[in-house]
Amino acid sequence: MTTRAHTSENQCGGWYLINLPPSKVPPPPPVEQDEPDWVKANGAIAADMQRVALTVQGTGDETVVIESMYVRVVSSSAPPAWNEYRGWAGCGGGVETRSFDTDLDAVRPVIVPKAGQRGFPYKVSQSDPEVLYLTGNVTAHDVSWYVELQWSSGGRQGTIRIDDHGKPFRTSGSQGRPVYAYPIGDTQWTDQPDSQN
Numbered sequence: 734m735t736t737r738a739h740t741s742e743n744q745c746g747g748w749y750l751i752n753l754p755p756s757k758v759p760p761p762p763p764v765e766q767d768e769p770d771w772v773k774a775n776g777a778i779a780a781d782m783q784r785v786a787l788t789v790q791g792t793g794d795e796t797v798v799i800e801s802m803y804v805r806v807v808s809s810s811a812p813p814a815w816n817e818y819r820g821w822a823g824c825g826g827g828v829e830t831r832s833f834d835t836d837l838d839a840v841r842p843v844i845v846p847k848a849g850q851r852g853f854p855y856k857v858s859q860s861d862p863e864v865l866y867l868t869g870n871v872t873a874h875d876v877s878w879y880v881e882l883q884w885s886s887g888g889r890q891g892t893i894r895i896d897d898h899g900k901p902f903r904t905s906g907s908q909g910r911p912v913y914a915y916p917i918g919d920t921q922w923t924d925q926p927d928s929q930n
Contacts, residue, residue, distance in 0.1 A: 738769060749772065749817070750778045750812070750910065753816070758818055759775070760915055778875070779902070780905060781905075783869045784866060788863075790859060791857050795887055797886040798885050799882060799883075799884055800885055800890075803880065805879050806876060809877075817907040818914075818915070819912065837870060871905065875905035877901040879896040881893070
């Protein structure tokens with residue numbers, strides 16, 4: 734299994750809380766593959782939602798059944814009073830065939846299929862992998878979380894922890910924070926007073 738902790742729909746930049754003024758925040762990365770380095774360099778936290786891509790593949794000849802996925806909340810607190818930065822503004826959206834949502838504000842977040850798609854189980858093999866997209870949504874809290882994937886194959890079964898390279902994912906609400914966007918074609922962050930939530 735491989736995990737991409739910061740993915741976006743249609744190659745549009747994500748939304749992040751950063752404890753820096755706009756003059757100190759570099760432009761969003763031009764390609765999605767560079768976003769994790771940009772996030773780390775700026776100490777950014779995913780704002781309002783975090784979209785994670787999971788590529789699951791068998792390692793042998795046997796089919797592996799993905800039985801279920803569960804959200805585990807490590808901590809939940811008040812969001813930090815940081816500025817919100819909204820990557821490349823002006824992009825559309827879409828839904829992949831294996832997309833799921835979870836409400837991180839809930840006492841017990843559950844993973845549900847997105848847009849009427851079917852839920853678990855799914856089958857994967859060495860020659861037939863699956864890419865699963867999970868979006869964690871939050872408005873009122875700063876949440877550290879990870880996912881557990883339960884699988885079975887023949888008489889074997891197990892649980893895999895899915896996180897951000899050994900650390901929990903971190904996603905925070907951004908209500909009431911100053912909002913800055915970087916519209917396509919611009920050369921600086923632009924204050925978005927109408928977008929302040």
